[in-house]
Amino acid sequence: MPEPATPTTIDAAGMPTGVLDAGAGHRAIVLLHGGIPGRALYAPTTELWRPLIARLTAPRVLAIDLPGTGGSAISDAEDLTVAATIARVEATLEVAGVTEAIVVGHGDASVIAMELALSRPMVKGAAILAGLGTAPTGDGTPPIALRSPITPLWSAASQRWTMTRLSYNHSHITGELLDQLVAAAAGPAHHAAVELMRQPSLAAAATADWMAAKVRFFAACREPGYAVPISIVWAANDPLLSISHGDVLFDILSTTRAELDFALIPRAGHLLHRDQPHAVARQLNRLVHLTL
């Protein structure tokens, strides 16, 4: 993988969109970060993918800032919806010249990846990393790991706390990472998303929107099921998701008509691609080898 991946801004259907672009060509592995914009207790940024990107073997890697994070601007709450997020990802890929993709969704964004994988022929394979957005929640008790965050939110101290809570291995939480997270939080995209999500009615609508996307995913698994290879990569020490969540997700996806596999990574928390980047890369590189 050519290094370093360069942070750039793409004009995607008229909206500035932040990407980390490494390598070249029309075939790419596309990385979608977790954390719901304006809601997550850290400021999501494509910089979080760097340790993983360095270990990927795809001809090209494209990490995209979801609308309302990093370099991806929004104009109103409509831009934060799941539908608008999917449209932004598609527009970004088109501008970037990507015509064949493996789509990787971390956490909440796994549902974005899976919606793309369901119906877009350009998507040749998909991976779910710690699939908070796709794992069944049922009537389970909410995780307590992120209760009582340090305030003010998105300060360096607060984001250090969040990263620590979500990680198994704290050594990746460096001063450089915190500088990047604070910079992402200071950007206009994050700021705009946070302001919108402070409005209770918009926050409630966002919650309902992401839940509806998950329900669409469950229905799609039942029928018609997925036609592309799917890798589920799970962390053994995720404070937000039990291993059983992964088991059930694996079971739900067994309607998949192409290869479906499940990998369990030890000593990894919710940010498994930072805790164990080499182990996650191994799973994705296999998917690249078999698919792209």
Add this chain to the structure above:
Amino acid sequence: MSARAVGYPVLPDGGWRDVGGIRTWMAETGQGLPVVFVHGGTFGSGASASGAFVWDAAVAELSSQYRTIVYDRPAQGLTDAPPPGQFTMGTIVGHLIALIEQLELPPVHLVGHSRGGFVATRATLLRPDLVRSLTIVSSGTLSPGVGTNNVHLARPPFPPFTRESVRWVYERYCHAPESITDAWVDCSFQVIDRPEYRALVERMAADATVATEFLPALARDKAETLSWLREGRLQRPTQVIWGRDDRTAYLTRGYELYEMVSAHEARTVLNVIDKSGHFPYKEHARWFNATLSEFIATAGYEHA
């Protein structure tokens, strides 16, 4: 190596060599880091037989990158039986160690399936200096918990030493019957149709060798092996691969094994493939080969 180069039609030519006094069939192909494959199955069965031939797809694909080594375990395939009184897993493990030493290999990547997973793991525990990484595939023999292969393989409806019985056994093992090729069945039949093999099966049945000699010794070795795993003695990058639909070694057993190993060895991963029974490397050969190749390529060289 013996001058006569023969073996199985699905594998490159191999030959025999003396390993610890046992005339042993093996084949090696390719260059690079050595990968040694240990097949499963048990000796003394007339219903089906395993051997090096099960690794045909792995050898065909991976020998372009690695030095692949497949062999028949004692009293299986085309390898001679050990002397009477030595029909134990201890003999089979010692034989694998002797083979690796005799070939003067640098530390190898070991891959063991089913009973062969036990052999490979035990060899790694006894001689870590010989092993670079370990891949354990669907090994009910090694994992704690309840085995079900004797339940699902009970009383085959076809006579022993027939292609029909071989196919029936593989159908119980596999998720999809179409993954059982004629070539696979033919190789197994090639083994059980050998006069020496038939004679051995009959002699072992008459002596109740499996019940009185093999299984009691295996039980003792297994108890010790599991306690070693719990103590964290397995200090090599370890990959556990399992078929989600394995009736003979339930996935829950793969989880138990993963938990025992990963508690002490950070470089562990559990890889499960959907729509696969006991032979993921046959039912999902491309997936298996890519999984193994990625693991071998990175095992042990870095971890956070």
